């Protein structure tokens with residue numbers, strides 16, 4: 072197992088995180104044991120951050136101890152790997168507006184001490200104003216205005232980084248995905264962010280890209 076980013080490991084062409092809740096699975100991930108430690112395979116077909124890392128994104132600002140505001144938590148697949156990476160000194164505030172899927176996050180969070188599930192609309196950061204300032208806003212809400220949603224949350228909670236998964240078809244089905252990606256990058260740059268790196272997620276997620284941007 073080779074550590075490629077802080078607390079993110081690679082073996083062959085697969086990536087892994089160390090299980091913060093040993094013995095507990097979150098989805099259908101495989102466990103691998105190395106030197107008495109349990110690692111969870113991070114399935115790149117089920118998590119866009121895993122696909123971005125597999126496709127060679129150069130920077131991952133989520134590390135041990137990072138505070139993350141995660142928008143679009145869904146059932147907690149990616150949130151659980153973020154929780155593994157940040158360990159007990161970090162925290163992930165997991166925002167999701169669909170009650171049915173958030174239920175699953177409660178069960179994931181019950182075995183870990185660093186996930187705070189929040190039932191809220193990511194377009195209204197004032198509804199979760201009590202969240203402390205964070206280091207990173209991670210956004211995967213698959214909405215046409217999601218870059219704006221990410222920027223607003225970053226400013227509200229003082230974050231230094233945005234990590235965002237862009238689904239071209241959620242933004243404009245009629246446009247060429249490359250043009251959609253460029254437009255989202257322009258929005259970030261015009262709002263005081265420097266795009267540190269971005270990668271396409273094909274073949275794991277068709278017509279998606281993943282952007283890491285830093286607030287200037």
Ligand SMILES: C[S@@+](CC[C@H](N)C(=O)[O-])C[C@H]1O[C@@H](n2cnc3c(N)ncnc32)[C@H](O)[C@@H]1O
Pocket residue numbers: 117118119142143144145146147148149150166167168169172191192193194211212213214
């Ligand atoms: C593509 S899924 C997220 C997958 C998840 N990030 C993962 O990797 O495991 C998008 C999620 O965003 C949620 N969502 C969409 N719009 C939202 C909003 N305005 N506020 C909060 N959640 C939202 C949806 O209910 C859905 O669960």
